[in-house]
Amino acid sequence: MKILAIDTSSMATSVAVLEDNKLICEYIINTKKTHSQKLMPMIENMLNISDININEVDVVAVCEGPGSFTGLRIGMATAKAIAHVNKLPIVGINSVEILAGNMNLCDKNICSILDAQRTKVYMGQYKFENNELIEIKNVDVVEIDELIEELSNSNEEWILVGEAVYKYEDKLRLVDNIHIPAASHNVSKASSLCSLAMNKYNKNIGVYDCYNINPIYIRKSQAEVEYEEKMKRLNDGK
Amino acid sequence: MKDIITLAVESSCDETAVAVLKNGREILSNIINTQIELHKKFGGVVPEVASRKHIENIDAVLEEALTEANITLNDIDHIAVTYGPGLAGALLVGLSHAKALAFTLNKPLVGVNHIEGHVSANYIEHKDLKPPFITLIVSGGHTHLVEVKDYGEYEILGRTRDDASGEAFDKIARAMGLGYPGGPIIDRLAKQGNKNAIDFPRAFLDDGYDFSFSGLKSSALNYLNAKKMKNEEIVVEDVCASFQEAAVEVLSKKAIKAAKEKGYDIIALAGGVASNSALREKITELGKENNIDIKYPPLILCTDNAAMIGCAGYYNFINGRIHDMSLNAVPNLKIGDR
Numbered sequence A: 001m002k003i004l005a006i007d008t009s010s011m012a013t014s015v016a017v018l019e020d021n022k023l024i025c026e027y028i029i030n031t032k033k034t035h036s037q038k039l040m041p042m043i044e045n046m047l048n049i050s051d052i053n054i055n056e057v058d059v060v061a062v063c064e065g066p067g068s069f070t071g072l073r074i075g076m077a078t079a080k081a082i083a084h085v086n087k088l089p090i091v092g093i094n095s096v097e098i099l100a101g102n103m104n105l106c107d108k109n110i111c112s113i114l115d116a117q118r119t120k121v122y123m124g125q126y127k128f129e130n131n132e133l134i135e136i137k138n139v140d141v142v143e144i145d146e147l148i149e150e151l152s153n154s155n156e157e158w159i160l161v162g163e164a165v166y167k168y169e170d171k172l173r174l175v176d177n178i179h180i181p182a183a184s185h186n187v188s189k190a191s192s193l194c195s196l197a198m199n200k201y202n203k204n205i206g207v208y209d210c211y212n213i214n215p216i217y218i219r220k221s222q223a224e225v226e227y228e229e230k231m232k233r234l235n236d237g238k
Numbered sequence B: 001m002k003d004i005i006t007l008a009v010e011s012s013c014d015e016t017a018v019a020v021l022k023n024g025r026e027i028l029s030n031i032i033n034t035q036i037e038l039h040k041k042f043g044g045v046v047p048e049v050a051s052r053k054h055i056e057n058i059d060a061v062l063e064e065a066l067t068e069a070n071i072t073l074n075d076i077d078h079i080a081v082t083y084g085p086g087l088a089g090a091l092l093v094g095l096s097h098a099k100a101l102a103f104t105l106n107k108p109l110v111g112v113n114h115i116e117g118h119v120s121a122n123y124i125e126h127k128d129l130k131p132p133f134i135t136l137i138v139s140g141g142h143t144h145l146v147e148v149k150d151y152g153e154y155e156i157l158g159r160t161r162d163d164a165s166g167e168a169f170d171k172i173a174r175a176m177g178l179g180y181p182g183g184p185i186i187d188r189l190a191k192q193g194n195k196n197a198i199d200f201p202r203a204f205l206d207d208g209y210d211f212s213f214s215g216l217k218s219s220a221l222n223y224l225n226a227k228k229m230k231n232e233e234i235v236v237e238d239v240c241a242s243f244q245e246a247a248v249e250v251l252s253k254k255a256i257k258a259a260k261e262k263g264y265d266i267i268a269l270a271g272g273v274a275s276n277s278a279l280r281e282k283i284t285e286l287g288k289e290n291n292i293d294i295k296y297p298p299l300i301l302c303t304d305n306a307a308m309i310g311c312a313g314y315y316n317f318i319n320g321r322i323h324d325m326s327l328n329a330v331p332n333l334k335i336g337d338r
């Protein structure tokens, strides 16, 4: 069984194919070029060199978010169209879980972060127990300073993983119980997405089709936030 | 000759649309999922809200288009998709989807300019229409006077220097609290008003082919403010009729002037404002006086739709203008650009 995985949640575009338990190919480009320019040429190139026809794919796995709104939709639209043509199941995995998956079998607690603009990050907390990734804290959007405070006050050792680590590296390096992995682990990886998706697919958790899967944004659009604030002010009679 | 089947996708603004065409000009299906209701409370299209809706709906709209056309994806010869101009986030949903469809189906991908799509809506309605002709493209985002030299070959004669015509309609409607979108509301109310009640300015700009609607817009807004200050009654119908008349007169006269000076006897209207009844009447009347045939698409093809994209895409396809998988959205794509 072949899984094609697509991750466009952060700046890196990443695609991979897993066949049963064997990673056949993975392609990551972590540059500022848009996902729209990178994603399809990467899929085309990778499958071509790997002698895989797109029609051999059995399951599509996609990062469902949170992350860059536009990025998520480019990956999701691509996954949906491929799944639509060949009537394939789509497995959605969230971005923080994919990053935690990069730290497979490590014995420290894992906190994944993705940039959520200004001083906020999307965050999820995990640990490995009996070879399984266990969620400690559900995905959320938080202030980076509050997160650092929370982690430094805990009595646990933490690995902070994700592209956003570099944005706050100076602060993070000052905290004794926070550790930053090597660059190879700090980028969203479609290979990690493949493994998590295979696991979920086998357990029939988080399996969708092209009509019912959608990005998880966590945050409302700015216009909706402002509209709700306006309505609240009006209702309060101010 | 074998029929050519086009599958077209459009998501540049607030409609998610998919269409299937046969030989470029025959509509087999034309499904439009509009988000107008969703954006009303914001008083205009919110790009992020529009993009979120596109990704939710696109597969259902595609399936409906295939079902209504009674074909499967394998019957398609090529895929046409809008890649600009429009809202970047919105464009990227349809474009990413269409690219992956084309790749998985192993069919050619044709990127289409949305404005060229609007012009092509005329080919669907008027089976004998062939270039060359003059086209007046009027919508919420665009006001262009263009010479259509051949299929897919355009020369811009004039454009708006400030607001698009449709934008001016929307702003005046908002100033009078009439709701969104403003164009159709003004058109409806104007029918009960006196178009000579208020003498709003017409900007002919030294007789060139460019347009300007900011003067007209400010003049109408000033009129409304002055009335409010003096606590005088505003006859909304008269304001609508007079404002519309001023806009429509400039648009019509400039289009007729272009046709006469360039030696054409056909003008095709295109874009959302091409559904404005006063514009249709005025330009048809001037056309009769000058022996110029005025053509416009039916209402359903004036608003954003994928059939028009499919038609423009068909002509790109048969002329060998296809794209590869690196095609990106171009939010400010100009007419005639490749």
Ligand SMILES: [Zn+2]
Residues within 6 Å of the ligand: B114, B118, B139, B271, B272, B303, B304
């Ligand atoms: Zn349009």
